[in-house]
Amino acid sequence: RTMQGHTHDVLSVSFSPDGSQIASGSGDNTIRIWNAHTGKEIREPLRGHTYWVRSVSFSPDGKRLASASGDGTVRLWDVETGQRIGQPLQGHTRSVFCVAFSPDGNRIVSGSHDATLRLWDAHTGQAIGEPLWGHSNYVSSVAFSPDGKHIASGSGDHTIRLWDAETGQPVGDPLQGHDSSVWSVAYSPDGARIVSGSDDMTIRIWDAQTRQTVLGPLQGHENEVTSVAFSPDGKYVVSGSYDRRIRIWDAQTGQTV
Structure with a gap:
């Protein structure tokens, strides 16, 4: 359709x-x-x-x-x-x-070309606290963890950052590994992993606790990876790219399906 x-x-x-x-x-x-x-x-x-x-x-x-x-x-x-x-x-x-909305619907997070994230009260529209600073380039993607306690953000500075959703403070060091802009980030349904897609044409899956790559770089796309998501059961990752292809990956092995 x-x-x-x-x-x-x-x-x-x-x-x-x-x-x-x-x-x-x-x-x-x-x-x-x-x-x-x-x-x-x-x-x-x-x-x-x-x-x-x-x-x-x-x-x-x-x-x-x-x-x-x-x-x-x-x-x-x-x-x-x-x-x-x-x-x-x-x-x-x-x-x-x-x-993106928080899982309870009470907050909204936004990411901007000004290199910041902002939190908003979803009912009043008022800003919550100060801007979240840490990235050195535009913020291209944001996602709340399923329990609403953390936020992941992808950036033009080639990194992913994790944030405490209540305090706005960074959680640990940036997730580093991509060689170019990170266009998309998403949590697994259980919140244990994060998937990212990048201008470097690869996908990485990270452990949300250790912030280390557990799978990847997953290679197969021939152009920038612009969008990634986990399946509802967490078993697969889907990715979209400027190569005009969608790929499905086994989230445990990293093999294409």
């Missing part, structure tokens, strides 16, 4: 928690919400951002949507009505590349 409507590149997609809806963010500055079963648009495009929508994320209850944009803001939306919730979340000084 092909869903058509955006007039520019589609930069981010996200399923609602119950799998009934899909949200998409685009270079046409809009967000669209689709019925996942019929492929039809549910309502008019969500408008408000003034530049590319780079990331979209449903809240765990599926009632809200967070979006990150090149206009430097994060916005919250009511999924049922398509209306904006409150004012834009402002604080980043450059494009916001990525956004």
Whole structure:
């Protein structure tokens, strides 16, 4: 099924928690919400951002949507009505590349071209604490651990960093191994491992406690790896690349499936 409507590149997609809806963010500055079963648009495009929508994320209850944009803001939306919730979340000084809800839905984390992460109260839209500093280049991907206690971030500085989600403090040293920008990071369902995809065309799987590579570099893509995710049972990793291929890997052996 092909869903058509955006007039520019589609930069981010996200399923609602119950799998009934899909949200998409685009270079046409809009967000669209689709019925996942019929492929039809549910309502008019969500408008408000003034530049590319780079990331979209449903809240765990599926009632809200967070979006990150090149206009430097994060916005919250009511999924049922398509209306904006409150004012834009402002604080980043450059494009916001990525956004994610905490597992309990109470917080949002965002990562930006300004090399920082920020935490937000998902109900009030207020910033929580100061920006999280540590990366020396843009933050391209963020993910909460399944228990909500930690955040992983990937960056143009070639590293992954872990953060205490309550205090905003770094946890240990950066995860080092990639030779180029880290475009995507994701936790395994049990929170024990982290997968990363990079400009260096490889994937690595890390132990979240020791911060050491346990598998990789996994090689097979012929261009930048732009997106990675674990399967719901944690047995597989899927990766997407500018080589126009999707690969599936055994998360225990690192072999392609």
